[in-house]
Amino acid sequence: MSAFLAIFRRDLALSFRQGSAVTLSVMFFALAVTLFPLGVGPEPQVLARVGAGVLWVAALLSAMLSLDRLFQADHEDGSLDLIALGPLPLEFTALANIAAHWVASGLPLVVISPVLALALNLPLNVMPAVVAAMLLGTPSLSLIGAIGAALTVGVRRGGVLLSLIVLPLYVPVLIFGVAAIDAAAGGAAFRAPLLILGALLALGLALGPIASAAALRLALE
Amino acid sequence: MHRFANPTRVLRIAAAILPWSAALTIVLFASGLYFALVASPIDYQQKDAVRIMYVHVPAAFMGMMGYALLAVASAVGLIWRHPVADLTAKAAAPIGAAFTFVCLVSGSLWGQPTWGTWWVWDARLTSVLILFFLYVGYMAIWQAYDDQARAARAAAILALVGSVNLPIIHYSVTWWNTLHQGSSFSLAGSAIDPAMLLPLGLMTGAFAAYFVTVLIYRLRSEIAQRKLGVLRLRQAEGLQAT
Numbered sequence: 001m002s003a004f005l006a007i008f009r010r011d012l013a014l015s016f017r018q019g020s021a022v023t024l025s026v027m028f029f030a031l032a033v034t035l036f037p038l039g040v041g042p043e044p045q046v047l048a049r050v051g052a053g054v055l056w057v058a059a060l061l062s063a064m065l066s067l068d069r070l071f072q073a074d075h076e077d078g079s080l081d082l083i084a085l086g087p088l089p090l091e092f093t094a095l096a097n098i099a100a101h102w103v104a105s106g107l108p109l110v111v112i113s114p115v116l117a118l119a120l121n122l123p124l125n126v127m128p129a130v131v132a133a134m135l136l137g138t139p140s141l142s143l144i145g146a147i148g149a150a151l152t153v154g155v156r157r158g159g160v161l162l163s164l165i166v167l168p169l170y171v172p173v174l175i176f177g178v179a180a181i182d183a184a185a186g187g188a189a190f191r192a193p194l195l196i197l198g199a200l201l202a203l204g205l206a207l208g209p210i211a212s213a214a215a216l217r218l219a220l221e
Numbered sequence: 222m223h224r225f226a227n228p229t230r231v232l233r234i235a236a237a238i239l240p241w242s243a244a245l246t247i248v249l250f251a252s253g254l255y256f257a258l259v260a261s262p263i264d265y266q267q268k269d270a271v272r273i274m275y276v277h278v279p280a281a282f283m284g285m286m287g288y289a290l291l292a293v294a295s296a297v298g299l300i301w302r303h304p305v306a307d308l309t310a311k312a313a314a315p316i317g318a319a320f321t322f323v324c325l326v327s328g329s330l331w332g333q334p335t336w337g338t339w340w341v342w343d344a345r346l347t348s349v350l351i352l353f354f355l356y357v358g359y360m361a362i363w364q365a366y367d368d369q370a371r372a373a374r375a376a377a378i379l380a381l382v383g384s385v386n387l388p389i390i391h392y393s394v395t396w397w398n399t400l401h402q403g404s405s406f407s408l409a410g411s412a413i414d415p416a417m418l419l420p421l422g423l424m425t426g427a428f429a430a431y432f433v434t435v436l437i438y439r440l441r442s443e444i445a446q447r448k449l450g451v452l453r454l455r456q457a458e459g460l461q462a463t
Contacts, residue, residue: 147378147379147382151362151375151378151379152362152365155365155366156365157365158365161358161361161362161365164354164357164358164361165358165361165362165379167354168351168354168355168358168383169382169383171347171351203385207382207385211378211381211382214374214378215375215378218371218374218375218378221371
């Protein structure tokens with residue numbers, strides 16, 4: 001447990017102190033959302049209709065943007081080899097990396113998403129659904145994305161390949177994330193999509209670290 | 222399982238199957254196309270457009286079966302470090318991707334006269350499109366690694382993760398049921414007229430036989446390529462030694 005926490009803290013410290021990765025992914029999120037009104041027009045009704053989708057697509061893209069550094073830096077400077085030699089199973093190491101990635105790049109999106117939702121003219125009573133869906137959905141993005149990041153860790157042109165691998169796997173999160181917000185906007189109960197988002201998170205939590213660790217072992221050979 | 226890890230034995234079995242599957246492909250395609258295009262009734266609503274179904278449904282079926290084969294072969298390759306299984310998965314991917322593509326294109330051609338639109342973002346269409354992207358990602362990861370043994374394992378991990386998507390495709394019809402009709406088959410029976418079921422069955426058989434035939438050819442060339450690589454390495458080593 002202490003090794004897990006040590007890796008988690010180290011990753012967090014690195015992403016908060018180094019290269020301002022946190023602000024960058026939040027800025028990318030805000031910028032991507034800003035582009036949509038410029039693209040589809042500023043009519044409030046149109047924006048309210050597409051707002052949930054815009055929010056989620058932007059969240060997907062900005063979560064993916066920071067993925068390629070998830071294991072890459074550790075692999076390049078050799079610390080991944082040392083961590084793999086340590087007592088902690090690689091599955092838990094990967095989970096610590098993923099948790100830190102979510103806190104550094106997923107959680108800020110959750111925090112800023114109500115503001116952007118308001119800017120997209122989503123009604124105020126939808127905000128609980130927005131925050132809840134983001135809170136349940138963004139960890140899945142980090143977990144699923146980690147598999148792609150681990151698979152492309154030692155690969156040339158890994159970034160493009162990473163998006164090709166990861167984006168199709170993001171689809172269920174996108175669908176049910178949008179479904180939750182849309183249901184709330186329509187005045188319906190949004191519990192069911194949230195439950196499915198939770199199920200996806202549980203699935204990702206079970207599958208993500210194991211698959212990432214298997215791929216990382218491959219990179220260590 | 223380990224019996225089939227020997228490429229020579231696999232090639233021998235493949236050579237025994239090949240003439241049969243090739244002959245079956247020709248016979249089934251000839252009879253299937255005859256019944257599908259000439260000797261089957263037109264639909265009272267869809268008119269002649271119903272004939273697209275005889276290509277569309279088998280293509281969709283083989284696209285999904287191809288991914289199932291890919292996932293099983295990848296699991297075998299990953300668990301038993303089975304080189305022939307890895308190559309089978311690699312050989313099956315482009316065929317499955319091609320069938321998925323045929324399914325998408327024929328579905329689009331069918332949708333235009335029947336639904337009045339080339340493409341709808343319905344759950345099933347979208348998940349078949351995602352299946353196609355999964356195939357593309359799978360093939361891309363094979364090319365990304367120089368070392369074929371590592372590429373095989375990375376691709377196998379991706380195939381297994383992606384196979385989680387297959388049940389989602391299957392249940393998407395029930396989950397989001399929007400425009401695409403539900404399944405016409407069930408264990409209790411079929412809602413399709415026997416006159417249309419015959420060409421559909423023949424075409425599905427033809428597509429499956431074609432899949433097996435092409436898979437054998439591709440597997441042969443993959444094994445030959447692997448042998449060629451080893452021979453080249455040996456030659457280079459021999460040159461170095463002298």
